[in-house]
Every structure is written in structure tokens, then in C-alpha cells.
Amino acid sequence: MKTFSTDRPAFTLVELLVVISIIAVLAALIMAAVARGREQAHRATCLSNLRQTHTLLMRFAADNDGALPIGYRLGKKQFNTTIYSGSGNKYVLLGRLVTAGLVTDPGVLFCPSEHDTTQAYNTRDNPWQVTLGKNVQGGYASNPLVDWATAAEPPTWPTLTTQGRVPLLADGFGMPARVDSRHRDGVNVIFSDGGAKWVPREKFDADLGTCTSIDAAFNDAQDRIWKIIADQP
Secondary structure: OOOOOOOOOOOOHHHHHHHHHHHHHHHHHHHHHHHHHHHHHHHHHHHHHHHHHHHHHHHHHHHOOOEOOOOEEOOEOOOOOEEEEOOOOEEOOOHHHHHOOOOOOHHHHOOOOOOOOOOOOOOOOOOOOOOOOOOEEOOEEEOOOOEOOOOOOOOOOOEHHHHOOOEEEEEOOOOHHHHHOOOOOEEEEEEOOOOEEEEEHHHOHHHHOOOOOOOHHHHHHHHHHHHHHHOOO
16 A cells, blocks of 8 residues: 655745745835836826916916016025915915915925925925914925015016026925935926926036025025026927
8 A cells, every 4th residue: 555755845944035035026126116106107297287387377477467476585596485474474476376366276286296294285294274374385496586585476576578488387406305305316397388397307416416405505506407407408
């Protein structure tokens, strides 16, 4: 009579470690692919948001003799994302689109890739609901063409007719951290003529790296970055 052994070959420890390593590598590759796909979707949504915001800017300009609610505040060209000023308790910059009754979906004013809760839409650190004494930061930086200082409007409004084709809005690049918390390797930009494009970080990273804080000392560097963006074909 034949007998059958119940002994079965088992994996050695080395074999188990090899299998586990392969699974870990495959899982890492899958997660990286998922992350890339998510970022590509967010980048597309970001560009769509910029196009919708451009439409709102054109409607504002049509109602206000070509005026554009863009610029910067307090002499600092990196200070160009504020929607509501807590110190003055008033809407400024793109916030004027809100007071004009043009914004029905506030989410279009923010980048969906933003990880910084002080810059993202309707977070605990940046609630959309206005609170007296607290700033509301928008998602996009406006071309710092004119200093609004502490006022509710600039001394002279930038207009479509006086500016020609210029970048109006972009993902924030006031400091390296502003780029790191979004797309990391570049920014989306919308131009006055409605054209939109992706500008790789390598084009402006040398100037960006010098902007270590929000300070008027870096206004020249910000001017250079906006010029680089404006000159992109």
C-alpha cells in the first residue's frame, strides 16, 4: 500500500523576504501611479478654475470701464492673494468679484492641489465665511501691477486696454513653499486674452529660491518671475 507524506515544501525565510519585497515595490509603483493620476486631474481642474475666474474678471471689467481687480497690498508683491482683509474688514483684489455678485461657486478661486490649509478653500485655517479681523486668502496670485496699500481699491485701476496681453493670475509663487504645497514642479497661468498655460518651475526657480519670506525686499525677484511667465511662448 502506498503512503503519502504530509510534509510539504515550505518557503524559506529568504524566499518570504523576496516575495514581501516584490509586493512592497509593486504597491509603491501603484501608489505612485495613483498619485500622478490624481495630480494630473487636479492640475486640469486648476486650469479650469483659472479659466472660469478669467471669465469673472472679464465680466467685472465690462461693468467697470475695463478695470481689473488685481494687484498687491502693503507694498509687498507677494501679498497678492488676499480676498478679504481682516485688518480693514473689507474685500480686496479678487474679493471685489464677490462684492460685485459675480461669484456663485467660491471653489473656482482656489487650486484643488493645495495642501496648505491657510491657502486652501474653506478650511479651519482659511474659512470662506468672513470673520471680522481675520484674513481670507484666495487660491490664486494676481499680477502685482499696482499696490492697493490698505485701501479697498487701488489708486489707479489696471485695465485691459492699458495692459495688453499679460498674465493675470497664477498659482501662488510668493515663496518656494507656495509652489511645494501645490503642483511642486510648476504653475498654471491665465493671461488677459484668455490663453492659459503650464510654466515649469525650472524656468523661474532661481528667482523663487531667493524669496525666503513675505517682504518688499523680494519685489524685484517677483517682478522677474512675472516677466519670465509673461515671456513664455
